[in-house]
Amino acid sequence: MCYATANPITNTEGNSILELPILKDYLGTINEYPLPFDIDLALYSWGIITNHVGKVKLINGISPEVLTNGNFKEIDKNTFEVLNDVFLHGVYLNKGFTLKIERISPKILRETKTYLNSKIDRPYAIVYFHLDRLFTDQFTTNDLL
Amino acid sequence: MKKNVAFLLLFIIPLKNWSCSWYSPDLEYYNLFMQEIINDPEYYPFLRTDESSFYQTKNEENLHNENIEEWQQYLNINYEQAHYLVFEASRESIKGILNGEGTADPKLAFADAQFIKKHTQALRYISYAKYLAPYMTVVRQGGTTYWGEETQRHAGELDYDHVISVLKKSWNAETDKELKLRYGYQLVRFAHYNLKFQEALDYFDEYVEILDYKPVMYYYAVDQKGGAERALQNYIQANQDFFQFFIHTKNRKQSAYSSMRVTDGANFEELLQNAKTPKEKNDIYLLLGYNDFNNPLSSFDKIVAQSPNAVQAKVLMARAINQLERDYFPLTYYCPYDHEDCAKELDSRRLPITSDQETVAFLEQTLEASERQLQNSDLKDKDFWNLTSAYLYFIQKKYKEASTYLADVKRKSDKYLQQKKQTANAG
Numbered sequence: 007m008c009y010a011t012a013n014p015i016t017n018t019e020g021n022s023i024l025e026l027p028i029l030k031d032y033l034g035t036i037n038e039y040p041l042p043f044d045i046d047l048a049l050y051s052w053g054i055i056t057n058h059v060g061k062v063k064l065i066n067g068i069s070p071e072v073l074t075n076g077n078f079k080e081i082d083k084n085t086f087e088v089l090n091d092v093f094l095h096g097v098y099l100n101k102g103f104t105l106k107i108e109r110i111s112p113k114i115l116r117e118t119k120t121y122l123n124s125k126i127d128r129p130y131a132i133v134y135f136h137l138d139r140l141f142t143d144q145f146t147t148n149d150l151l
Numbered sequence: 152m153k154k155n156v157a158f159l160l161l162f163i164i165p166l167k168n169w170s171c172s173w174y175s176p177d178l179e180y181y182n183l184f185m186q187e188i189i190n191d192p193e194y195y196p197f198l199r200t201d202e203s204s205f206y207q208t209k210n211e212e213n214l215h216n217e218n219i220e221e222w223q224q225y226l227n228i229n230y231e232q233a234h235y236l237v238f239e240a241s242r243e244s245i246k247g248i249l250n251g252e253g254t255a256d257p258k259l260a261f262a263d264a265q266f267i268k269k270h271t272q273a274l275r276y277i278s279y280a281k282y283l284a285p286y287m288t289v290v291r292q293g294g295t296t297y298w299g300e301e302t303q304r305h306a307g308e309l310d311y312d313h314v315i316s317v318l319k320k321s322w323n324a325e326t327d328k329e330l331k332l333r334y335g336y337q338l339v340r341f342a343h344y345n346l347k348f349q350e351a352l353d354y355f356d357e358y359v360e361i362l363d364y365k366p367v368m369y370y371y372a373v374d375q376k377g378g379a380e381r382a383l384q385n386y387i388q389a390n391q392d393f394f395q396f397f398i399h400t401k402n403r404k405q406s407a408y409s410s411m412r413v414t415d416g417a418n419f420e421e422l423l424q425n426a427k428t429p430k431e432k433n434d435i436y437l438l439l440g441y442n443d444f445n446n447p448l449s450s451f452d453k454i455v456a457q458s459p460n461a462v463q464a465k466v467l468m469a470r471a472i473n474q475l476e477r478d479y480f481p482l483t484y485y486c487p488y489d490h491e492d493c494a495k496e497l498d499s500r501r502l503p504i505t506s507d508q509e510t511v512a513f514l515e516q517t518l519e520a521s522e523r524q525l526q527n528s529d530l531k532d533k534d535f536w537n538l539t540s541a542y543l544y545f546i547q548k549k550y551k552e553a554s555t556y557l558a559d560v561k562r563k564s565d566k567y568l569q570q571k572k573q574t575a576n577a578g
Contacts, residue, residue: 055444
């Protein structure tokens with residue numbers, strides 16, 4: 007499982023779904039693993055909501071493209087402030103909350119696969135999580151092969 | 152349930168970490184603000200507690216059973232008599248009365264000849280309802296009810312066709328709308344509990360909705376219909392039904408809200424789009440603010456913008472203050488693992504105290520909302536908002552401002568006086 011490299015609740019910087027340097031640390035001795043294995047890679051995205059008293063929760067399937075309705079203002083890279091009380095994927099967000107988007111971009115996916123290809127010295131298959139069009143539409147067929 | 156204190160000085164006890172032990176979040180802070188001063192028992196379950204889904208109190212004063220109140224009014228007897236007749240009297244006693252044999256039960260003495268003559272049909276209904284009552288749970292599937300609970304008896308033990316036939320005949324023979332409605336409710340419930348979900352919906356249309364009569368028992372039937380809609384995966388309609396039950400029942404709001412929560416997560420966006428009356432909108436915003444991740448003051452603002460005197464606004468203010476109490480009045484003050492000496496940096500260890508900037512900002516937002524209410528010329532119960540404003544200054548150790556607001560509390564209700572005294576003494 008080559009994702010979930012950090013805790014999204016406590017990780018305020020970077021991408022908790024996948025940071026390639028952290029993955030490299032985890033896989034330093036992968037070729038010593040005695041059994042056959044396949045590789046599981048993430049395609050999903052989510053929003054990490056921080057509320058008025060600092061509590062955090064996740065909303066699945068959020069991408070920056072759905073935040074263009076005037077209710078959100080980008081205050082940092084991939085981080086938005088909620089400007090008005092609004093429902094987002096059925097979740098009620100209040101003015102002042104912050105929303106950090108984490109996703110797997112085609113670039114990160116390519117870099118990860120290139121690294122895995124050079125690192126792992128045995129045959130393996132790739133399993134993607136998860137195959138919702140919401141996520142797969144962001145990738146070309148070649149990205150996923 | 153909570154730790155109430157009414158003495159002067161409270162000091163923090165710094166602890167570096169927790170040890171493994173029994174933990175009760177509602178006993179981990181000094182509770183000086185009585186949430187129950189919202190003074191509306193109907194909404195007490197939605198006050199703040201971190202120990203259970205709903206706030207519980209022994210002070211459910213004046214919250215009578217709404218079903219009994221309807222019987223009381225219909226039969227023109229007092230509440231205790233109606234309660235005894237419906238909930239406690241035996242079916243045999245009522246059958247004895249109906250058969251002219253009388254009853255030895257002295258608590259049914261109010262049922263004299265004139266009463267019996269006038270209410271024979273009602274007594275027949277009550278008698279049959281008492282026959283059905285022990286079986287009114289959902290039939291078991293694989294040894295349990297369809298939500299998994301073990302029951303002693305269930306609706307499937309009765310002859311379905313026979314009971315339905317009796318209820319239909321009774322509905323057809325009855326001319327009184329109140330009794331027709333109750334037979335209709337029994338039809339919908341009995342079909343629902345027998346897992347005949349489409350029949351339950353059909354009976355609702357044919358025997359309940361058609362009456363165009365909507366006392367609270369109508370909404371009890373709507374609640375049953377909602378259960379059938381949910382079973383048929385009509386989640387949006389089920390949510391609408393449970394929400395209608397929520398806003399019309401005063402005794403079973405918890406049950407209605409729980410039904411909404413388990414019905415596809417309760418689609419509040421849809422409910423809000425369909426809300427028509429201020430009461431509907433206020434209750435939706437209350438439930439959104441009740442979700443403890445949401446900022447209760449966001450919902451509060453929406454409510455007071457249209458209904459400054461709404462009890463739902465008081466509930467959300469009480470919840471916000473209780474949240475602040477938990478932050479400002481901890482029994483023990485503990486430092487994060489990476490900042491073990493944080494207590495040494497405090498200027499004073501006398502409660503109330505906090506070093507969390509988000510909590511301070513939330514306090515300011517709460518106080519601003521409370522004081523803004525007092526500026527509203529349409530506000531009726533100023534004393535509630537004087538008490539909340541006083542308390543929010545007291546939390547900041549601004550005792551002069553707190554005293555000024557307390558001095559404006561004029562109402563002599565027991566709860567208000569107790570809260571006034573509690574805030575004054577603690578300051």
